[in-house]
Amino acid sequence: DTGVTVPSVTAMTDLDLDAAEVGGTLSWGTPSSEAHVDKYYIYLATDATGAGKNAVGNENAGTFSHSVGADTAITGYSHFVVYASSTSFEQSTPAAVALSDTSSTVSTLSLTDLDLDSTEVGGSATWGLPTDETQVSGYYVYLATDGAGAGKSALGNVGSGTNSYAVSGDTSISGFSHLVVYAQSSLQEQTTPASFAL
Numbered sequence: 001d002t003g004v005t006v007p008s009v010t011a012m013t014d015l016d017l018d019a020a021e022v023g024g025t026l027s028w029g030t031p032s033s034e035a036h037v038d039k040y041y042i043y044l045a046t047d048a049t050g051a052g053k054n055a056v057g058n059e060n061a062g063t064f065s066h067s068v069g070a071d072t073a074i075t076g077y078s079h080f081v082v083y084a085s086s087t088s089f090e091q092s093t094p095a096a097v098a099l100s101d102t103s104s105t106v107s108t109l110s111l112t113d114l115d116l117d118s119t120e121v122g123g124s125a126t127w128g129l130p131t132d133e134t135q136v137s138g139y140y141v142y143l144a145t146d147g148a149g150a151g152k153s154a155l156g157n158v159g160s161g162t163n164s165y166a167v168s169g170d171t172s173i174s175g176f177s178h179l180v181v182y183a184q185s186s187l188q189e190q191t192t193p194a195s196f197a198l
Helices: none
Strands: 021-028 037-047 054-060 065-073 079-085 095-099 107-113 118-129 137-146 153-158 164-172 178-184 196-197
Touching: 037 118, 054 065, 065 079, 107 178, 107 196, 118 196, 137 164, 153 164
Parallel strands: none
Antiparallel strands: 021 065, 037 054, 037 079, 079 095, 107 118, 118 164, 137 153, 137 178, 178 196
């Protein structure tokens, strides 16, 4: 044991907008002394004591935050835990914070197609805004070859708080089967879209 305790971990603002995934910056308090600290080790864990821990990353002494990559899966985990470590030993009791998962997928996506050609669309794409739009910076609209967003081709984007996009007339849908919409945060575009079969 290093004899040093990380005093606290600050709840991370989750900027990954997909359910069961997180991403953002995790921060922790400064120990009263770093005299014997070499690194801080960050894990996902199944409880606040560090049970079932799975490594997320590490930072050198003097650094009190860690960038958690987008799309970090949290299924089966309930906490982030942080341990101080010397060159030889990791502390036995971590600082912990409960996970917070932001999910901001749009709902009830539809397209009112006013273009009368069978291989073209044009009209208003509309959707229901997510219940939690706090971290949403905008919505990106694509044509895709399936409902998961494969082979997507960009149509355009709108800002947060907007629940519609005007698809230009004569937009070719040859080779595409779906309209998909992704929410975007300051970190990245979500990986799982809402979809509408054309």
